[in-house]
Amino acid sequence: MAGPPPQFCPWCGTPIAFEAHEHEARHELFAEQARAEGNDPPPLPERVKEMLTGDSYVAACPGCRTISHVVGHRPPET
Numbered sequence: 001m002a003g004p005p006p007q008f009c010p011w012c013g014t015p016i017a018f019e020a021h022e023h024e025a026r027h028e029l030f031a032e033q034a035r036a037e038g039n040d041p042p043p044l045p046e047r048v049k050e051m052l053t054g055d056s057y058v059a060a061c062p063g064c065r066t067i068s069h070v071v072g073h074r075p076p077e078t
């Protein structure tokens with residue numbers, strides 16, 4: 001289980017409710033697009049994949065009108 005999402009806008013501090021956001025495997029999408037264009041992208045380093053993997057949350061702040069995406073990282077498995 002990942003920790004709870006943040007409760008405040010990271011930009012202006014307004015209390016907002018973050019919602020769990022279906023994570024897009026964006027790196028895979030980019031790789032597919034590159035292959036469609038005839039390129040052969042190298043595989044991503046594990047570190048980058050880990051950075052892109054996690055529970056993500058999204059919230060629109062009514063105070064500063066910024067849409068924030070945050071990614072919560074799971075603690076490493078022991």
Ligand SMILES: [Zn+2]
Nearest residue numbers: 009012061064
């Ligand atoms: Zn804000």
